[in-house]
Amino acid sequence: MEKIDELAECMKLLSDKTRLTILALLKEREMCVCDIVDILDTTQPNISQHLKKLKLGGLVNETRRSQWIYYSLNMDNKPHLQSVMKQLPSMKERLESRTALRCE
Amino acid sequence: MEKIDELAECMKLLSDKTRLTILALLKEREMCVCDIVDILDTTQPNISQHLKKLKLGGLVNETRRSQWIYYSLNMDNKPHLQSVMKQLPSMKERLESRTALRCE
DNA sequence: CAGTTATATAATCGTTTACTTATAATAATT
DNA sequence: AATTATTATAAGTAAACGATTATATAACTG
Numbered sequence: 001m002e003k004i005d006e007l008a009e010c011m012k013l014l015s016d017k018t019r020l021t022i023l024a025l026l027k028e029r030e031m032c033v034c035d036i037v038d039i040l041d042t043t044q045p046n047i048s049q050h051l052k053k054l055k056l057g058g059l060v061n062e063t064r065r066s067q068w069i070y071y072s073l074n075m076d077n078k079p080h081l082q083s084v085m086k087q088l089p090s091m092k093e094r095l096e097s098r099t100a101l102r103c104e
Numbered sequence: 105m106e107k108i109d110e111l112a113e114c115m116k117l118l119s120d121k122t123r124l125t126i127l128a129l130l131k132e133r134e135m136c137v138c139d140i141v142d143i144l145d146t147t148q149p150n151i152s153q154h155l156k157k158l159k160l161g162g163l164v165n166e167t168r169r170s171q172w173i174y175y176s177l178n179m180d181n182k183p184h185l186q187s188v189m190k191q192l193p194s195m196k197e198r199l200e201s202r203t204a205l206r207c208e
Numbered sequence: 209c210a211g212t213t214a215t216a217t218a219a220t221c222g223t224t225t226a227c228t229t230a231t232a233a234t235a236a237t238t
Numbered sequence: 239a240a241t242t243a244t245t246a247t248a249a250g251t252a253a254a255c256g257a258t259t260a261t262a263t264a265a266c267t268g
Contacts, residue, residue, distance in 0.1 A: 003193045011119035017112045083187040
């Protein structure tokens with residue numbers, strides 16, 4: 001039952017609201033940790049720990065660019081997740097509203 | 105973020121090995137509780153509780169037929185789960201091996 | 209009606225999980 | 239070199255979860 005164990009592990013990654021929101025955000029564009037913390041209005045360690053799980057599960061990639069570590073979606077080789085990912089709502093409004101606030 | 109909450113709930117249902125195995129079994133054919141208990145080699149209350157969650161989540165239907173309560177998959181109106189369901193391994197061998205033992 | 213079979217519910221226990229607070233590590237800035 | 243900004247890790251805590259044991263309910267059987 002290796003296959004089922006793997007699938008359960010993968011589903012577990014997707015069974016948390018915060019992680020799903022992170023994935024929805026990364027669907028719009030890559031982001032650094034502080035971006036996500038800002039938008040989701042939670043603590044930085046909380047987001048860091050969720051990102052670690054997503055990275056271990058192979059769902060995101062990370063790239064350091066000077067001080068910032070950028071995370072991006074990694075959905076290659078995961079066609080069975082695409083229909084779930086499609087269920088994630090757009091985060092455009094939420095991103096725009098944050099930018100708007102910043103500019104004032 | 106109602107949508108994301110719902111999705112997280114749904115994924116949580118799929119994030120347990122026992123529940124995934126039950127779903128894989130029901131993909132082959134409908135089954136009563138004692139069938140599943142028999143095959144998965146666990147206790148009856150354990151299976152009953154998992155089935156309850158699956159039923160509350162709308163993933164299975166139940167029908168009483170005299171003493172037995174038969175459970176079956178309910179994947180109508182859940183197209184976004186089909187690709188996950190496809191990932192479930194076939195349970196044919198496991199079903200056959202049990203029948204074989206029974207006949208001896 | 210008594211006993212048996214099938215299933216559900218309740219109570220309990222140990223583990224896991226998400227989150228917080230505190231601290232460490234790394235890089236940039238002055 | 240000291241300070242600030244960004245991220246990671248560690249430790250602690252409360253809540254959620256899966257499994258077990260015990261008990262209740264429902265249907266069939268003799």
